[in-house]
Amino acid sequence: MAALLVVLFPFxxxxxxxxxxxxxxxxxxxxxPQEVERFLDHAKQEDVDNIIAGGLRKAMDRWRGRVARRKSQPDNE
Structure with a gap:
């Protein structure tokens, strides 16, 4: 039993x-802090709901993803 413990403990x-x-x-x-300020300046109701539901970190991650998707899409103007 001790030998088995010696073998399995490192794993x-x-x-x-x-x-x-x-x-x-x-x-x-x-x-x-500057990114948080930009986030708060451009926050939508969905972002505020995310802060309430999952905290600032979750809301910031979703906002960063949305901004990245907007930047990656070509302009159709």
């Missing part, structure tokens, strides 16, 4: 560390 520790990396990655990323 369990590795899985735990990989899981914690995924959990901590969004927490390490901070929002730029």
């Amino acid at each position: 369990g520790l590795l899985v735990f560390l990989l899981f914690m990396e995924k959990v901590e990655a969004p927490l390490r990323r901070s929002n730029d």
Whole structure:
């Protein structure tokens, strides 16, 4: 039993560390104050609802995605 524990413990520790990396990655990323100001200047009702439902980080991520999609689409003017 002890031999099995010695063999499996490093793998369990590795899985735990990989899981914690995924959990901590969004927490390490901070929002730029200027970007937050731009977000608040251009916020729609949907963005305000996202802040209420999931917090500022979720709302900022959705807003960044929407801005990126707008920039990637060619102008049809």
